[in-house]
Amino acid sequence: AQPVIVAIDGPAGTGKSSTSKAVATQLGLSYLDTGAQYRAITWWMVTNGIDVEDPHAVAAAAGKPEIVSGTDPAGPTITVDGVDVAGPIRTQEVTSKVSLVSAVPEVRARITELQRSVAAGAERGIVVEGRDIGTTVLPDADLKVFLTASPEARAARRSGELGRGTDVRATQEALVARDRIDSSRKTSPLAKADDAVEVDTTELTLDQVVECVVTLVEEKR
Numbered sequence: 001a002q003p004v005i006v007a008i009d010g011p012a013g014t015g016k017s018s019t020s021k022a023v024a025t026q027l028g029l030s031y032l033d034t035g036a037q038y039r040a041i042t043w044w045m046v047t048n049g050i051d052v053e054d055p056h057a058v059a060a061a062a063g064k065p066e067i068v069s070g071t072d073p074a075g076p077t078i079t080v081d082g083v084d085v086a087g088p089i090r091t092q093e094v095t096s097k098v099s100l101v102s103a104v105p106e107v108r109a110r111i112t113e114l115q116r117s118v119a120a121g122a123e124r125g126i127v128v129e130g131r132d133i134g135t136t137v138l139p140d141a142d143l144k145v146f147l148t149a150s151p152e153a154r155a156a157r158r159s160g161e162l163g164r165g166t167d168v169r170a171t172q173e174a175l176v177a178r179d180r181i182d183s184s185r186k187t188s189p190l191a192k193a194d195d196a197v198e199v200d201t202t203e204l205t206l207d208q209v210v211e212c213v214v215t216l217v218e219e220k221r
């Protein structure tokens, strides 16, 4: 069979990662979390004292770190210059800075190239999740899905992931701030591709969203 390419885009907290991993597992496909790659380059910038508020400094450093993504949906991995950064890329510091770093065109060019080469290497096909996969990275994907959910549902899910004692209101404000930067940047902003299927997950369980996407993939095959 031909490899199948599935693009899953949408803002944070819509269930992209959980959905993408489950769909890849059910269909025996590889999985790529492109947000983790932008987080990894941001972690490297912060760790190496690059001023992330300075787009010129970020652009100049964009080619330096070597980022490698493991694509097994049962245990995706991410390393920067050989160091496992799966934990450190989820800190609040990285989360609050990633949108600034990922808006820099040199960063996007570098990471986009990496994403295309990972997708091309997936023999059975791949589920790629992000913000600009259907519009820019893999415009010829076999299926494009755009996940949405109400801001309240997104903040509640994200706070649930972060654990007890998380301020839902602050989480919602941080998500909205990140969306605003991601949607308004000049280079490949967060956007629904014209040919993407929009799925509003506000009232759906994870299993229902997964079933919906798996059915859509099977219809395309």
Ligand code: C5P
Residues within 6 Å of the ligand: 012, 034, 035, 036, 038, 039, 098, 099, 100, 102, 103, 129, 130, 131, 132, 133, 178, 182
């Ligand atoms: O998906 P996640 O929330 O981990 O993504 C972190 C950040 O990485 C996003 O807020 C966005 O700034 C950036 N990103 C992007 N393009 C993608 C995936 C993520 O700009 N395809």
